Amino acid sequence: MHNAQPWRFRFCSRSSTFQLRADLERAMPHSDPNNRALRLGCGAALFNLRVGAVHAGWEPAVQLLPDPADPELLAKIRLTEPTPPDSGLGRLHPAIRRRHTSRDPFAETDIPAAVQTDLHDAAQQEGAHLVLPGAWHVQSLLELVHDAEGRDALNPERSAELARWTRVGTGTATDGVPAYAFGPRKWDGKAPVRDFAGRRAVADRDAAIFEHTPHLFLLGTEGDLPEDWLRAGQAMERVLLLATLEGLATSLTSHALEWTDLRWLVRDPTTAMGYVQMVLRLGYGPQGQATPRRPVHEVLDID
Structure with missing residues (x-):
C-alpha cells in the first residue's frame, strides 16, 4: 500500500x-x-x-x-x-x-479473451483465482469503493496514514507516492482511482475523464490466512508483470478491501474465491510514472 x-x-x-x-x-x-x-x-x-x-x-x-x-x-x-x-x-x-501503477484514464477498449485467459492461468499457477466480474458486480463494487472513500474522509487516523505516505511538493523521499504519480483528478467516469491529493493543492495537476466501463478483476484465494496473503501477493505480481508484457496498463484499488464489512461484500458468491485480496484495474493507456525505491543497503543485508 x-x-x-x-x-x-x-x-x-x-x-x-x-x-x-x-x-x-x-x-x-x-x-x-x-x-x-x-x-x-x-x-x-x-x-x-x-x-x-x-x-x-x-x-x-x-x-x-x-x-x-x-x-x-x-x-x-x-x-x-x-x-x-x-x-x-x-x-x-x-x-x-517497466511496470508502474497507472492512475491515468484507460481507453474504452476490450481486453482480448486470450489475454484474459493467460492472466487467469498466471494467477492459478500461484494458487490464486482471477475473476472478471459481470456488469452488476462491477456496479456493486464501484458503490462499495464510493462508500469506503466517504468513510476514509471522516476517519482522521486513516487520513493521517495516507498523508504520511504521500509527497506533495519537492523532496528526496525514497518511499511513498509523490505528487507527480497521483495522476489527474477525475472529472468524470467510473474508474475507481484513489485521489492521493485529497483536499491538498497540487500545482499543474489536470483533470480528466476516466473510462465509464472499467475492466476490474478480482484476485483472491479460498483461504484468508497469512500464507494465503503471501500467495496472493505473488499471484498479483505475476498477473501484473504478464499484463505489462501484453501491453496493458495496470492499476490497483484496495479501498473497499480496507473495511472488513465492505470487503466481504466485494466477493463473487458464484465462484470458488472465498476472499478477495486485491482489485485490479487493467486496460490500454499510459503505463504510469515510476515511483521512488529505497536504496539497496536499506532493504538487503548480506552475510
Missing part, C-alpha cells in the same frame, strides 16, 4: 539462501490492522526475487512462513540448481522495471 515497501531481505552466501522479513515499522495499523496488505506487498516482492533468480540462472526453492515462532520471517528462498535464464519466470524479468 502507498509504496511503503515494507520488506527486508537477508542473503546468507554460505547456504545461498535469502530470508524475507516484514518491516512492521512500515505497517498501517488503521488501514491495514492485520497486516494483510503488508503481506500482499511482501509476496509481490518475493515474486520479483523469484523472477530475478531465474533471470540470473538459478532455480529458487521457496518455503513460506518457515518458523511459527518468528511470524515476521515470511519466507526463505534457497537458490538451487542452475536453470536457463530465459525459461519460465525469467521471461517476465523485463516487465519488472
